[in-house]
Amino acid sequence: MVDGKQEGGAKDEGDREVGRSGTIVPLLANLLVVDDDESVRYMLAHLLGREGYSVTAVDGADGALAELNAHRFDVVLCDVRMPGMDGLDLLGRILGEHPDTTVIMMSAYGSVDQALAAIKAGAYDYISKPFKKDEVVFVLRKAEERELLRRENRRLRDWLGRDVGVGELVGESPVMQAVFKTIRKVAEYKTTALITGESGTGKELAARSIHSLSAERNGAFVAINCGAIPEHLLESELFGHRKGAFTHAVRDKNGLFVEADGGTLFLDEIGELPLGLQVKLLRVLQEGMVRRLGDTKTIKVDARIIAATARDLPAMVRQGTFRDDLYYRLAVLPIEMPPLRKHREDIPLLVEHFREKIGKQMGRTMPTVGAAAIKALVEYAWPGNVRELENTIHHAVVMAEGDVITPADFPEKLQTEKPSAVEYDLASAGLSIKKATRVIEARLIRQALEQTKGNRTQAAKLLEISHRALLYKMKEYGVDL
Ligand SMILES: Nc1ncnc2c1ncn2[C@@H]1O[C@H](COP(=O)(O)OP(=O)(O)OP(=O)(O)O)[C@@H](O)[C@H]1O
Ligand SMILES: [Mg+2]
Known part of the structure; x- marks a missing residue:
């Protein structure tokens, strides 16, 4: 050999x-x-x-x-x-x-x-x-x-077989992939989930994805917006009532918990749930039983509860407007939907997704989205997140004259508003003056240090604060130069 x-x-x-x-x-x-x-x-x-x-x-x-x-x-x-x-x-x-x-x-x-x-x-x-x-x-x-x-x-x-989404949610970015991973986990186990995120980030779609991946997918998906119904109606809506329980209760009514039995109950805008009902909800979650208004016996319900909110629940807990026990019960598996400005890399994929979706709805071939248009979309701040992107594509499809969508087919603001990094951060600060102040302070400190080429004494003078205060704030905000 x-x-x-x-x-x-x-x-x-x-x-x-x-x-x-x-x-x-x-x-x-x-x-x-x-x-x-x-x-x-x-x-x-x-x-x-x-x-x-x-x-x-x-x-x-x-x-x-x-x-x-x-x-x-x-x-x-x-x-x-x-x-x-x-x-x-x-x-x-x-x-x-x-x-x-x-x-x-x-x-x-x-x-x-x-x-x-x-x-x-x-x-x-x-x-x-x-x-x-x-x-x-x-x-x-x-x-x-x-x-x-x-x-x-x-x-x-x-x-081609790559994983670009769960249910109807699409996204390739690491943040969205992490969201999908949690969604799959939640779907696998029958647990409560709390979905947080700004408006238009896909909270409801995430809830629907969990439902469609779960063992309860053949059961009903029942959604209710807790902020849209007056308190006294909300209670009977959720828990049901017996005939005669109150003036207008002319017949027995099953609540949404019972309707969602074997399926999923999606409690949207949970932060709007009045304190009184928060107690009742907690009891249902703990016991798996509901009692209709005016009823003496309880009914066993087996529905997965998914709650969603755009509000800062921990802050509400601190203020005493949201019960901490309910919060901890709901937030066992929190899912945070990131704002679109935090996963801009998904924009081209989302644009394709919406082109297809809108094309199906309209029943016609769609214009393609040109490179300049994609660039404008990627650079815009998207305060209304994915929903705003979807509406923008819809708008452009209607406006486009030829086969290619150009930036001129987008609403004015996309061309004029080029938000700076501060604005992105400010948008995530919501209405909190405290958070917004921190964002602005950090930004000013960075600018001052840039201008003085890192000379802290001069920077402190420009900022009209003491040298000590500057050092303290730099440490606090993680500013280093
Ligand atoms: N990742 C995504 N992939 C595809 N479509 C998305 C995605 N995120 C959101 N959408 C679409 O954007 C729109 C808004 O989503 P959804 O209603 O789930 O948002 P939301 O967070 O519940 O908003 P709000 O707080 O205003 O109720 C829907 O039409 C949804 O289909
Ligand atoms: Mg919603």
Whole structure:
């Protein structure tokens, strides 16, 4: 047996690399030569070794199978006629056990028919003996090209099958991927979820996604906006009532908890739920039972509760307008929907998604969105988040004259309002003067330090605060220059 193994450099997916000896390491570098003729083994090991291949050579099928089980080979160069198991049978074994391997047959004069049969059986190609070095290398290069195509196909398939959303929510950004992960977890276990986020960030869509992924997906998805119904109606809406429980209760009514039994109850704008009802809700969550107004007995309900809010519930808890026990009960698995300005990289994907969605609604082909338009969309601040983006695309589709949407098809504000970083932060501060002040202070300090090239004494003068106060605030806001 001749072993012509050559040193090769590390091989990278899809790329050739320069080996230690300075030769280019081929994409399919690990070769196994199977031939009973020692001179053929010797020649191939040396020829191909010099070309950067790593060659192992064996004299028959048994040795080949043993090598294949012990090491990974990209290509097997296999003689057609050998004593013992012949090349065709060996080919069958190789393709059965190592289907990714490329097999090239080598046929001597008179065995071309068998070589052709081998190709039918799945060999990649054949070369006739006696062969020249160039011929062998040429066939190997061809096999490499096919391998590159194969890998490209695999990459494309992976890309097409990539995970760009759950339910109708789309997003590729790390923040959205993290959201999807939590959504899948929540769906898997029957637990309560609290979805927070600014208006238009997809809170309701997230709740629907949880429902559609969960075991309760065949049950009802019942949504109620706690802020839209007066307190006295909200109570009977949620919990139901018996006939005669109050003046207008002319017949028995099941509440939404009962309607959502076996499904999901989505309590939107939970922050608007009056304190009295918060207590009742907590009791239902703890006991899994509801009692209709005016009823003496309780009904068992089995609904998943998902609450959502755009408000700062912890702040409400501190102010005493939201019960802490209910908050902790709901917030076991919090899902925070990020504002769109925090995942701008999703904008192109969202735009495509809405083009398709709107196209289906309108039943016509959609204009494409030009590069300048995409740029304008990516740069805008999106105070109304994804909903505003969706409306903007809708607007543009209606306005567009040709086949391509241009920035002129967007509302004025997209072209004029180019928000600065402070404005992004300010938007996330909501109406809190305290938060907004911090954002502005941090920004002014940064500016002052930039202007004075990091001279803190001068910066403090510009800011009209003491040197000590500056150092303190820099530490507090994490400003470093
Ligand atoms: N990630 C997303 N992918 C696709 N569509 C989205 C996404 N986020 C939001 N949308 C779309 O944006 C619109 C607003 O979403 P949704 O109603 O879920 O937001 P919300 O957070 O509940 O808003 P609000 O607080 O105002 O009620 C919907 O039309 C929804 O389909
Ligand atoms: Mg909503």
